[in-house]
Amino acid sequence: MAQDSQDIPSVTPKVALGISGGIAAYKAAEVLRGLQTAGCAVRVAMTKRACEFVQPLTFRALSGAHVIVDDYAPDNPDPIAHITFSQTVDLFLVAPATANIIAKFANGVADDFLTTTYLASNAPVLIAPAMNTTMWHHPATQRNLEVLRSDGVYIIDPDEGEMACGTVGPGRLSQPEKIVAAALEILRSAGGKRTNDLAGEHLLLTVGATREAIDPVRFLSNNSSGRMGFAIAEAASRRGARVTVIAGATAVAAPVNISMIRAYSAEEMYAAVMKHLPEASIFIGAAAVADYRPVQHSLQKIKKTSSSMSLELERTPDILQAVASAEQDKLLVLGFAAETENVLANAREKLQRKSLDAIIANDVTREGVGFDTVTNEVTILSRDSQAPIHVPLIAKTNVADIILDEVVRLRLRVKPFSLSEPGAVATG
Ligand code: PMT
Numbered sequence: 001m002a003q004d005s006q007d008i009p010s011v012t013p014k015v016a017l018g019i020s021g022g023i024a025a026y027k028a029a030e031v032l033r034g035l036q037t038a039g040c041a042v043r044v045a046m047t048k049r050a051c052e053f054v055q056p057l058t059f060r061a062l063s064g065a066h067v068i069v070d071d072y073a074p075d076n077p078d079p080i081a082h083i084t085f086s087q088t089v090d091l092f093l094v095a096p097a098t099a100n101i102i103a104k105f106a107n108g109v110a111d112d113f114l115t116t117t118y119l120a121s122n123a124p125v126l127i128a129p130a131m132n133t134t135m136w137h138h139p140a141t142q143r144n145l146e147v148l149r150s151d152g153v154y155i156i157d158p159d160e161g162e163m164a165c166g167t168v169g170p171g172r173l174s175q176p177e178k179i180v181a182a183a184l185e186i187l188r189s190a191g192g193k194r195t196n197d198l199a200g201e202h203l204l205l206t207v208g209a210t211r212e213a214i215d216p217v218r219f220l221s222n223n224s225s226g227r228m229g230f231a232i233a234e235a236a237s238r239r240g241a242r243v244t245v246i247a248g249a250t251a252v253a254a255p256v257n258i259s260m261i262r263a264y265s266a267e268e269m270y271a272a273v274m275k276h277l278p279e280a281s282i283f284i285g286a287a288a289v290a291d292y293r294p295v296q297h298s299l300q301k302i303k304k305t306s307s308s309m310s311l312e313l314e315r316t317p318d319i320l321q322a323v324a325s326a327e328q329d330k331l332l333v334l335g336f337a338a339e340t341e342n343v344l345a346n347a348r349e350k351l352q353r354k355s356l357d358a359i360i361a362n363d364v365t366r367e368g369v370g371f372d373t374v375t376n377e378v379t380i381l382s383r384d385s386q387a388p389i390h391v392p393l394i395a396k397t398n399v400a401d402i403i404l405d406e407v408v409r410l411r412l413r414v415k416p417f418s419l420s421e422p423g424a425v426a427t428g
Helices: 023-037 056-063 081-087 099-107 113-120 133-137 139-150 176-190 227-238 266-279 319-325 343-353 396-412
Strands: 014-019 041-046 091-097 125-129 159-162 168-172 202-207 212-215 218-220 242-247 259-262 282-285 292-294 313-315 332-339 358-363 375-382 389-395
Touching (some): 081 113, 091 099, 091 113, 099 125, 139 375, 227 242, 227 282, 227 396, 282 396, 358 396, 375 396, 389 396
Parallel strands (some): 202 242, 202 282
Antiparallel strands (some): 212 218, 375 389
């Protein structure tokens, strides 16, 4: 049954709120209250340094429960709290997250309660960094954030403004209401909605790069690794769909539990897609398909007989266009748009011209976005919604689930959810 996307799961969601030692630690009280108001049960853990900014008693009074700082402390009611605490929560949220705690998480250091809890937890993790601007920009911090993103950690970038130390720039803890909204969105996505919600669907997906032969040893191609498409395939299979992947050249291992057919050229990919389309209920074009191929394909290796050579190119079949034109009953058709300028306008034009249900736009000029990266930042435009869904830079595995959330919404024809604004975490 369609869920109102503003709803959180009916069972009380449990949030572990970690507080590390920065001047913004006092704002964690507002985050805690916001989560409680939304119906969450919150337990708090603090680092020793955080206790120098705010007393644990504040959070004990607000949460009504013991605040864990040191699980070896004699007053700790649970001797293995890092295990029981971490494995019984639905979300592990750290606000504020200092440069130090980010570095420890990224490197698997477990030298206190909070860092041990991070390692011992299977729950989704959301961090809200806060630190001095220079520390935020430092390559070490950015490198650690990149590691956390690729480990699937959700990150709410800090706000810009004047810092406690007087400098101006990014580093201020994001507003508590934004942190609460992001936490609720993650809980909503993880809270059962993604279990078997694609059962009965058959996803047909193109993945990777096509290769257009010039001669037996040379070809025209691109840098698609297949990561984005395989992440969608894996997530769809986990969510109960039958998955058939038509894969061009890829640089990473394919997931298990899917059927995979290799098709290296655009022509081969077109033929394979058309063959399998009648069984499909969802089509997603994640492959980077060459738009042009050489008119002539030499059967022998071309010799270096002259100082230059020209290639005459012709258009390849547009697979996505052909699928959308097939007008197959109940088929949902989604494409990607890899853009370098006017990203949303170009994507919207493709959405309309090809009559798609949705298009996922990525600005491939941005660092960590698009080709051959483990992360992506995308905007999902759907035909029935004016409000684009912006997904900030997160692991492709997480982006995949948000794209599939949109597939589920399109299938159910429920109204779009509109938390999204740039900088907010995953929306769906
Ligand atoms: O594989 P990764 O390294 O993880 O990189 C991911 C990605 C950048 C390849 C992916 O996110 C992406 O953007 N895929 C689409 C790339 C692309 O070819 O975009 P486009 O704007 O040129 O094409 C628009 C759509 O038409 C795409 O869905 C494409 O699959 C489809 N198309 C294009 C040409 C063609 N002849 N047939 C098609 O089906």
